Amino acid sequence: MDSIVELRNVTKIFTNTQGIIKRKKRTVYALHDVNLSIGEKEILGLIGESGSGKTTLGLAVLKLLDLEGGEILFRGKDILNMKKKETFRFREKTEMIFQDPYGSLNPVQSVYKIISTPYKVFNKNAKERDVIERVIDTLEMVGLNPPEQYLAKYPNQLSGGQRQRVGIARAIITNPEFLVADEPVSMLDVSLRADVLNILLELREKLGSSMLFISHDIAVTQYVSDRIAVMHLGQIVEIAESTELVNNPLHPYTQTLISSIPIPDPERRWDTSEPKVLAGEYVNEGKDECSFANKCPFVMDKCRRSRPKMIEKGNKHYVACYLYE
Amino acid sequence: MPEPLLEVKNIQVEYRSKDRVVKAVRGVNLRINKREIIGIVGESGCGKSTLAMTFLKLVDIPGKITSGEIIYHGKTDIDVLKLKPSALRKYRWKEVSMIFQGSMNALNPVTRIEEQIMDTMIEHGYEQETAMKRVDELLRIAGLNPSLKRSFPHELSGGMKQRVNIAISLACEPSLVIADEATTALDVVVQRQIMARLLKLRDELGISLVFITHDISLVANIADRVYVMYAGKIVENGPVKEIFHNPKHPYTIALLNSIPSINRDKKIKGIPGTPPDLSKPINGCPFAPRCSKAFDKCHEIEPDLISIGQDHEVSCHLYG
Ligand SMILES: Nc1ncnc2c1ncn2[C@@H]1O[C@H](COP(=O)(O)OP(=O)(O)O)[C@@H](O)[C@H]1O
Ligand SMILES: Nc1ncnc2c1ncn2[C@@H]1O[C@H](COP(=O)(O)OP(=O)(O)O)[C@@H](O)[C@H]1O
Ligand code: SF4
Ligand code: SF4
Ligand SMILES: [Mg+2]
Ligand SMILES: [Mg+2]
Numbered sequence: 001m002d003s004i005v006e007l008r009n010v011t012k013i014f015t016n017t018q019g020i021i022k023r024k025k026r027t028v029y030a031l032h033d034v035n036l037s038i039g040e041k042e043i044l045g046l047i048g049e050s051g052s053g054k055t056t057l058g059l060a061v062l063k064l065l066d067l068e069g070g071e072i073l074f075r076g077k078d079i080l081n082m083k084k085k086e087t088f089r090f091r092e093k094t095e096m097i098f099q100d101p102y103g104s105l106n107p108v109q110s111v112y113k114i115i116s117t118p119y120k121v122f123n124k125n126a127k128e129r130d131v132i133e134r135v136i137d138t139l140e141m142v143g144l145n146p147p148e149q150y151l152a153k154y155p156n157q158l159s160g161g162q163r164q165r166v167g168i169a170r171a172i173i174t175n176p177e178f179l180v181a182d183e184p185v186s187m188l189d190v191s192l193r194a195d196v197l198n199i200l201l202e203l204r205e206k207l208g209s210s211m212l213f214i215s216h217d218i219a220v221t222q223y224v225s226d227r228i229a230v231m232h233l234g235q236i237v238e239i240a241e242s243t244e245l246v247n248n249p250l251h252p253y254t255q256t257l258i259s260s261i262p263i264p265d266p267e268r269r270w271d272t273s274e275p276k277v278l279a280g281e282y283v284n285e286g287k288d289e290c291s292f293a294n295k296c297p298f299v300m301d302k303c304r305r306s307r308p309k310m311i312e313k314g315n316k317h318y319v320a321c322y323l324y325e
Numbered sequence: 326m327p328e329p330l331l332e333v334k335n336i337q338v339e340y341r342s343k344d345r346v347v348k349a350v351r352g353v354n355l356r357i358n359k360r361e362i363i364g365i366v367g368e369s370g371c372g373k374s375t376l377a378m379t380f381l382k383l384v385d386i387p388g389k390i391t392s393g394e395i396i397y398h399g400k401t402d403i404d405v406l407k408l409k410p411s412a413l414r415k416y417r418w419k420e421v422s423m424i425f426q427g428s429m430n431a432l433n434p435v436t437r438i439e440e441q442i443m444d445t446m447i448e449h450g451y452e453q454e455t456a457m458k459r460v461d462e463l464l465r466i467a468g469l470n471p472s473l474k475r476s477f478p479h480e481l482s483g484g485m486k487q488r489v490n491i492a493i494s495l496a497c498e499p500s501l502v503i504a505d506e507a508t509t510a511l512d513v514v515v516q517r518q519i520m521a522r523l524l525k526l527r528d529e530l531g532i533s534l535v536f537i538t539h540d541i542s543l544v545a546n547i548a549d550r551v552y553v554m555y556a557g558k559i560v561e562n563g564p565v566k567e568i569f570h571n572p573k574h575p576y577t578i579a580l581l582n583s584i585p586s587i588n589r590d591k592k593i594k595g596i597p598g599t600p601p602d603l604s605k606p607i608n609g610c611p612f613a614p615r616c617s618k619a620f621d622k623c624h625e626i627e628p629d630l631i632s633i634g635q636d637h638e639v640s641c642h643l644y645g
Contacts, residue, residue, distance in 0.1 A: 049512040049513075049514065050512060159599050161595075161599075189368050189369055189539065190368065190539055190540075190541070190580065190583055190584055191368050191579070191580065191583050191595055191596035192595055192596075193583065193584075193595065194582075194583045194584075194585075194593040194594050194595040195594075195595035196595075197585070197593070198592075198593070198594075198595075216512065216513070218513070218587060219542070219584070219585045219586050219587045220585055222585070222587050222588075223585035223593065243588070246587045246588060247588065256514055257513060257514060258587070259517075260513040260514045260516065260517035261513055261542075261587055262517075262540070262542040262543045262545065262546040263542060263545065263546070263586055263587065264541055264542040264545045264569065264581065264584055264586050265545055265569060265586070266545045266546075266565045266566050266569050266570075267566070269545070269546050269547075270517065270520070270521070270546050270547075272521050272524045272525055272528070273521065274468070274517070274518045274521040274522070275514050275517050275518060275521075277514060279470070281482045281485075
């Protein structure tokens with residue numbers, strides 16, 4: 001598979017000052033030596049608990065963060081060492097869809113203004129008539145029909161689902177080749193999620209874009225993604241084709257995660273046993289150990305001595321855990 | 326025979342402001358049996374939280390309960406909406422308690438959790454000493470290590486704080502706990518842990534639970550019976566298996582078709598449109614503008630809830 005985006009040993013460290021009185025410094029490895037590649041036309045799902053580094057990864061691949069280590073390639077080019085002109089091209093080809101359809105749209109701009117702005121940035125000589133046409137086509141593509149009705153509206157005149165579609169329209173008007181969608185449906189009512197997810201799937205068909213789909217909802221992620229990568233405290237612990245990952249999770253963390261998903265079928269209920277994870281709250285402080293060692297019921301000595309490597313367990317199914325080495 | 330614990334009869338609630346009246350709950354009948362787990366589902370804004378507040382007579386200005394009756398069958402029968410403030414204080418927490426989505430942020434930041442749990446008990450007439458003795462047990466029931474009792478809320482994660490709220494909600498030994506989107510903001514593993522705890526409570530303490538959530542999958546996993554709410558009314562209710570395997574109301578069916586499930590290779594479909602504005606008059610079936618099955622009558626007459634099988638009720642003209 002040709003990859004459009006490739007992360008090689010990417011590390012991102014945040015240093016926070018914590019506590020009002022004690023002022024201790026806390027170092028968090030939001031991304032700890034991450035290797036990952038996203039294929040052409042692929043939708044790669046990225047799941048994990050909150051704080052695991054999903055958003056940081058999404059920002060990093062869009063060149064919106066500096067890194068402490070590693071490199072990120074877009075079509076083979078190192079995005080962190082791009083010249084101005086290359087950066088401009090890169091920005092044209094990549095876009096982000098945000099979680100919050102309320103906060104991410106400028107309230108004093110009309111829908112037309114919001115959606116046309118990125119297009120105009122990258123098509124400086126476009127005639128206004130062409131821009132209008134382009135905006136209308138894009139509105140149609142995200143299911144805002146009839147599009148003419150929406151042009152003059154402001155965000156506060158739209159419902160949550162309509163706003164999220166405007167956010168998607170803004171992201172796709174430049175025909176981006178790669179999109180990061182960060183929790184794009186988690187703030188929408190259940191009844192609205194399906195349509196937005198279907199629009200994202202159609203986009204891949206129509207535009208051939210690749211996508212990094214970030215979500216904490218595994219059912220939603222499986223619905224849209226070809227492959228799923230599982231993150232835990234800054235490390236990718238498992239990657240496989242979506243159905244394979246859900247049916248045959250190998251990593252102890254993935255197993256816990258999958259077994260905690262409620263299935264909408266009363267014949268397939270949970271029992272009353274609690275998931276097998278050890279209690280406690282941890283962050284990744286950069287130690288050379290398995291990120292799950294503190295919570296893993298199968299932890300062994302070697303899990304704390306060094307990090308397990310990502311190995312293939314057949315079927316393009318990769319896992320980083322000593323139980324499989 | 327199931328014994329009813331709480332009976333809700335034709336409850337109506339309005340939120341009144343200068344220029345408009347929102348009819349948030351428009352006549353709901355509901356029953357919670359002893360040792361039963363009830364799920365209440367529906368899109369946001371359909372009145373779930375407002376309805377739940379009435380069970381504790383917690384509706385406050387600008388809200389007003391304009392009609393209906395709530396009967397609690399405890400040691401004696403209690404007419405909840407007629408309770409005087411002092412009796413109401415005893416009823417809340419001692420008979421019925423509540424956990425909200427936001428309650429993990431409602432803990433007092435400068436008070437140790439031990440004291441917060443004890444305060445609830447002391448306010449309700451427990452002796453200081455008894456209250457102190459109960460703290461460890463309550464934390465254990467909620468799935469927390471009692472050694473955490475000296476912590477302040479900011480030292481705990483969201484999931485742990487929500488467990489503290491479970492401990493507080495159980496402090497005065499209620500027979501009914503209402504959880505309103507109590508796990509919505511938590512990660513799935515933590516959610517599963519808290520759900521397992523709550524299920525055990527029913528088994529071990531024999532309490533009843535009401536789960537209010539927009540997450541239908543969660544309800545399939547825990548509820549005995551389900552109420553589907555739309556535009557301030559119950560549009561369908563029945564045993565959980567009926568609701569999931571034999572749904573009748575077009576809204577219930579649409580909701581079930583809108584959610585993805587792992588390992589189900591089915592195209593999901595959204596529900597077109599949005600729920601009606603509850604400050605405007607509703608003519609006919611409130612779901613009619615979004616319903617693919619709507620016919621003439623639907624736009625003129627609002628359907629009543631009718632029985633269509635063992636404990637299964639639906640309000641839709643397709644079944645009248
Ligand atoms: N701008 C920032 N400054 C300091 N710490 C941050 C910042 N952004 C993220 N972090 C920390 O990095 C970790 C990963 O965060 P994030 O990428 O937002 O995770 P997720 O999206 O999976 O919830 C967390 O511990 C978070 O607190
Ligand atoms: N304090 C309030 N003042 C005015 N309107 C309110 C208030 N609380 C809720 N409402 C309105 O009542 C309706 C039902 O709300 P709510 O009970 O919160 O529904 P749900 O819990 O199902 O989301 C909504 O239209 C909401 O806007
Ligand atoms: S490497 Fe060790 S600690 Fe990490 S998941 Fe595997 S068994 Fe558990
Ligand atoms: S009454 Fe009519 S509009 Fe309402 S749900 Fe039934 S068929 Fe649809
Ligand atoms: Mg995030
Ligand atoms: Mg609510």
